[in-house]
Amino acid sequence: MSENAFNKDCRKDVRAVHDAMDVLNGKWKISVIAVLCYSKERRFSEILSDIEGISNKMLSKELKELESDRLVKRTVLDTQPIAVSYELTPYGKSLKEVIMHLARWGSEHRQHIIG
């Protein structure tokens, strides 16, 4: 493959990876999506308990950004007291494969570090 062809191909994919990471940036966003991959819908308090170490404030910030990026849908439930549930949009669900591969690599990685 000539250097130019390499550059063109490589740059296109590197930019695509960069685009993906622009949306998924930050330490928690991918974990929130991973939780929602597992359930039809999840309440704020449930997501908070599913992700070790995330703060209330950080979770609401990440959910707001995911909502504005149209990856997550927020529904206000007609309950007493009022509750809010979150689910992946069809577009958000398109991340399932990426999440699955990250999870697989992450668990193999843990073995690699622990040895």
Place this chain on the structure above:
Amino acid sequence: MSENAFNKDCRKDVRAVHDAMDVLNGKWKISVIAVLCYSKERRFSEILSDIEGISNKMLSKELKELESDRLVKRTVLDTQPIAVSYELTPYGKSLKEVIMHLARWGSEHRQHIIG
């Protein structure tokens, strides 16, 4: 799936995704790995030109971290002037599938935003 079983399964995978993102954190690391996925080995200046927007200082920081995480191998070449090349370790190459899925999602995402 009972709530407990859900929690156990979900938490294990969410932690695995979190472990993966701990290694791949930051805006540029995945782009550096993506470039090295494409080539047997790449020089510093070549990587710098392959990734739009990354600074010299940031690239050397990310390469140092990737080296200490044993994802990248650094080789000093016996040339005049001396040059340094970088390549993925076998362990680093285990990220190829994650990178491929991120690139695919990223390019579809670009269509989704541009509409």
